[in-house]
Amino acid sequence: MAFNKGDIVRIDYNAYIADIDRLYDTTSESKAKDAGFYNEKYKYAPMAYIVGSGKVFKALDEAITKASIGKEVSIEIESKDAAGARDPKLVEVYPIREFYKQEINPIPGLEVKFGNKTGVIVSAGAGRVKVDFNNPLAGKDLRYEFTVTEVIKDQEEKAKAIVEMAFGTSDGFSFEFGDNEVSILLPDIVKFSQEWPMMKFKIVSDMRESFGVDTIKLVEVWSKAPATDVADKKKKKPAAKKEKTEE
Structure with missing residues (x-):
């Protein structure tokens, strides 16, 4: 069974960084807890999605279109077809005082915002802070395991x-x-x-x-x-x- 463009479906999924088999997103509360990124403010339930809307990676959208209700699908997507390659130009350096002005303690791994850009602190030292504004999935091959649970009528x-x-x-x-x-x-x-x-x-x-x-x-x-x-x-x-x- 294939779905039509514009159908609204609900999907259970687990998303992995393929080369290290690390789960980074899921609709399963128990898997999120096991992976260490459980968020009590997030509702873990099958995700609503408009088929053919292009709001996910193209290869994943195509796989959803061809799926059947209740049947699990596994698909791997190369980085070039996912978030693309990493761009060294998107790694920027800021004076550490810029963070202190905003009362931010610049520690590696912390997500920060500068204007309309969101990045992650890579390193901090010698009065400078390096921030990576690349998509966190850039340069990574991905694997999705998903099941379409229903078509909403x-x-x-x-x-x-x-x-x-x-x-x-x-x-x-x-x-x-x-x-x-x-x-x-x-x-x-x-x-x-x-x-x-x-x-x-x-x-x-x-x-x-x-x-x-x-x-x-x-x-x-x-x-x-x-x-x-x-x-x-x-x-x-x-x-x-x-x-x-x-x-």
Whole structure:
């Protein structure tokens, strides 16, 4: 069985750096714990994915398209077809004072941000810090073991999956489906999210493509707090006692 472009599926997977057989990503909580990178904030469950969207390496996307539900697939991808070769020009050196200004203790292995670039500290010493801005997978052959667990057909579940792929969670979102439009009622969490302004464009694009509609409505509700009786809010203050003056 092959899937069609635009199908939304859920995938269980384990991703390895092939030459050293090291697991670096997984949807399995137990495997993440065994590998030492378990994150309690991450939800370990089959990942939602839009077939043919190109949001993973091309060879992996093609393998997913040809897969069958419930059948495990193993695929190796050479570095040139994955994250590409390492670029020495992406290893940069900064004065150590730049880190101290940001109250960062520059130790090797620490992930840091400079502007819109994210890198990993390679070394620190003699007043200088070397930072590698290469993709962590650059220069590495990869192996993926994955199983497509389901094809999502239900409209609401598809909408939840699209939000989850972009925003990380669909908790609190609700959906209404009309003629040539989808309305998304947004939870309060998006009002305070720095990522939401960018993520919403991905959601709108994927919703249009998956549901074949022209209009996506993002509904943000700001409710006024219920009025309370002013008399209940104000506590009556006891009358001030007059001090007696001795004559």
